[in-house]
Amino acid sequence: MNLVDTHCHLTIRHFRKDIDHVILRAKERGLILIVTSSISPEDFFSSLKIMEKYKDYVYVTLGLHPPGVTRETFKQTVKLIEKYKRNILGVGEVGLDFYHVKSEDLRKLQQETFREFIRLSKKFELPLVVHSRDAMKLTLDILKEEDADNVVLHCFTGNQEDAKIAMEHGWLISIPTAVVNRPQFHPIAKIVSLNHMVLETDSPFLSPFRGQRNEPANVFYAAVKVAEIKNEPLGKIAEITTKNALNLFGLESTND
Secondary structure, eight states: OOOOEEEOOTTTTGGGTTTHHHHHHHTTTTEEEEEEEESHHHHHHHHHHHHHHHTTEEEEEOOOOOGGGGHHHHHHHHHHHHHHHHTTEEEEEEETTTTTTTHHHHHHHHHHHHHHHHHHHTTTOEEEEEEEEHHHHHHHHHHHHHHOOSSEETTOOOHHHHHHHHHHOOOEEEEEEEGGGGGGEEEEEHOOOOGEEEOOOOOTSSSSSTOOOOOOOGGGHHHHHHHHTTOOHHHHHHHHHHHHHHHHHHOOOGOO
């Protein structure tokens, strides 16, 4: 059984002491690749080092976490995307976060930069990894207005109607490991078709086990829970979500 963790953060300090073992456990659990998402210019260079160390197993997307958006960090991130466009799998995570950011000026800046990131992803034909927190309707509206394609909605927290809109536009919805122990994710896991679904851990966050650090190997438990919710074989969940992930990132050849 092959699995993919489409979104995690291996540069976070929680992995500093045992990342070799984290990668080993992921391989033992059947993960064929891991995508680590950089959230700032500084974080990107740390991500590159990890990608080089675990070549052809750990891949990187390059983005800017919405709460960290300033005009300067945006300019820096755009320059990095332009320079490293052949080294990254996608643009992201980028998007809107109205949970952490209350300033109307900063929210407006998030929207402006989000539109620019969408355009950049289209220009370089790179997938777009979208972060949305307390701003799902506006996020979807901007994606529609910018005619975004090849989109994955990371750690999807919208409602069922939002999910239907996303699927109508051909965007992927990512189900996190939190589906195991947070019932609010169950209706989305049920309604989203397998052809529009990928899996992620967002580790070290959103652990399926309360009080424990999350890690890529735990994407297995997301697959198990989705299989239970959908009343489908675990193998089918793994096969289709992995295929979706490989297609999204243009890595079909890794699934040998």
